[in-house]
Amino acid sequence: MNYHVFTRVSAGDDLMHVGTVQADSDRLARIYAHRTYDEEDWDFIGVVHEENLIEVEGQPIAGGRTA
């Protein structure tokens, strides 16, 4: 399963997407993210399961015509 890793350097900063990890569980994803992206003294590091990302997409809308 694919997890996206988000971090910030300082409190108040926006979160940055720094990469992904492959993991079989949320528990493992947390550990893999810490181990893989430990190059900074992050204020925050978190993971999001790709399935939980909400896609933002345009929707075709009706033009108001009637048949």
Place this chain on the structure above:
Amino acid sequence: MSDDGWPEPAVDYVQAIADTKILLGQRYGEWMLKGPNLEDDISGASNAQDEIGQVRQLFRLLTRQGVDDDWLESERDPEEYANAATLDAEAEAWPTFIVQVALTDRAAWLLLDAIDHDDFTGMVQKMGEDEYFHLEHHDGRLETLAEDQPEAVEAALEAYFPDILAFVGPATYDAASDPLVDAGFTDRPAAEIRRALFEHYADLFEGTDVSVPPLDDSVPDPDAWDETRRRVGDGHVESDVVDQLQGVSNQEYVIA
């Protein structure tokens, strides 16, 4: 207690923890390029680094207790290493490896955490911060392996459990009889650590097809138990592993 002289069995106790950690570093290193995915390899490499760093600290304390530095680093025969017997041989498969390092790393941590002595204050807390990530990695992996390959996990538990109980100590070492508790060096007897180790894995595998071996009070046999090497019998790591630990093949490049 101050650092001016530990009680006699404490040097052996810390030596066994340090030697187990140096072998943990070796076993993590062997697997860091052949784990099932890159994330496991990176975690294994990080664990190896942590273990070697912890060994440096423990060796420093041992030399302050009069243990010879050259002997610690490079002048020992295989049978002089007091590592947990679980680490004598490299695991042959991934599930076996995870059980091997999970049991051993957790047991070593419990023994370290039981130390109640000024020399270890702060240092053990820092080591615990490292160990959190090791033990979470193992347990996360064991959870998924218990679903995917329960027979392999159970077989490895059965194979390693007697040796890990021997490393922790005999069941007869309770609050009234554990010499390290009696000397004030530790605050948790071996009997209690054995139970904590067993209960952790019983909880972890509850509801899965994996059975944890029973906590057998006759293992290790107290009469046959070697207090110095925390095992039964005279087994040891292979000499080529000791050569790697001591850097024998690269001796000429050692910085004087």
